[in-house]
Amino acid sequence: MSQQTQLFIVPTPIGNLEDITLRALRVFREVDYILAEDTRTTGNLLKHYEIEKKIFPHHQFNEHRAIENVVERMKTGAVFALVSDAGTPSISDPGFLLVRACIREGIRVECLPGPTAFVPALVNSGIANDHFIFEGFLPHKKGRNTRLTSLACEEKTMIFYESPHRLIKTLNQLAEYFGEDRYACVSRELTKVFEENIRGTLREIIDSFENKMVKGEIVIVVAGKK
Numbered sequence: 001m002s003q004q005t006q007l008f009i010v011p012t013p014i015g016n017l018e019d020i021t022l023r024a025l026r027v028f029r030e031v032d033y034i035l036a037e038d039t040r041t042t043g044n045l046l047k048h049y050e051i052e053k054k055i056f057p058h059h060q061f062n063e064h065r066a067i068e069n070v071v072e073r074m075k076t077g078a079v080f081a082l083v084s085d086a087g088t089p090s091i092s093d094p095g096f097l098l099v100r101a102c103i104r105e106g107i108r109v110e111c112l113p114g115p116t117a118f119v120p121a122l123v124n125s126g127i128a129n130d131h132f133i134f135e136g137f138l139p140h141k142k143g144r145n146t147r148l149t150s151l152a153c154e155e156k157t158m159i160f161y162e163s164p165h166r167l168i169k170t171l172n173q174l175a176e177y178f179g180e181d182r183y184a185c186v187s188r189e190l191t192k193v194f195e196e197n198i199r200g201t202l203r204e205i206i207d208s209f210e211n212k213m214v215k216g217e218i219v220i221v222v223a224g225k226k
């Protein structure tokens with residue numbers, strides 16, 4: 001008999017509430033508890049789908065402490081779903097530590113396929129996607145220059161997450177390290193009403209944002225070195 005899954009990693013929409021799977025909704029209904037990065041955000045999501053479930057906080061500030069307790073509950077048979085605010089947990093979000101702890105304890109883990117921001121950004125970019133690397137957020141201070149220096153020689157397409165207020169600074173640094181003729185794409189507000197994908201050289205993209213207030217969530221995709 002196959003072992004019962006006790007941790008479901010459940011992706012949630014990155015903007016458009018229609019992007020939830022039927023399976024995700026079933027899992028939410030069937031598990032004993034939901035672990036959420038923000039209990040209010042997840043509470044609103046569940047309310048939208050008319051699901052009532054006990055939600056516990058599981059975020060970067062309590063993750064280390066919470067894991068032991070969650071694993072103990074799993075050992076007595078409890079089944080959990082883990083969600084983040086948006087997208088796939090563990091992708092630039094809490095989740096990895098819990099998954100690793102469960103695997104070490106012999107607890108079965110299943111990650112449902114579903115929304116994540118970097119896949120639509122990569123595909124929308126029109127940049128070669130047969131080989132790519134996911135960089136997530138660049139370090140803000142320590143290690144940033146070292147990372148950019150090592151990426152300057154990268155031949156694979158690169159994917160970065162960025163916040164709107166750092167976008168111009170990051171684009172300028174990418175142009176400085178990779179050259180301003182490097183092709184890239186900035187995807188903003190994916191799956192939402194004002195989704196846009198701005199494609200061109202880093203110089204052209206920087207110019208297109210000049211004197212504009214940048215808002216929303218952003219993924220930067222940059223072509224690798226030729």
Ligand code: SAM
Nearest residue numbers: 014087088091093116117161162189190217218
């Ligand atoms: N776990 C999420 C995933 O699977 O994509 C990522 C969480 S990370 C804390 C948040 C970052 O994801 C944002 O700063 C942005 O870079 C990216 N992101 C999330 N939603 C997005 C959207 N609708 N459009 C563009 N980027 C998005």
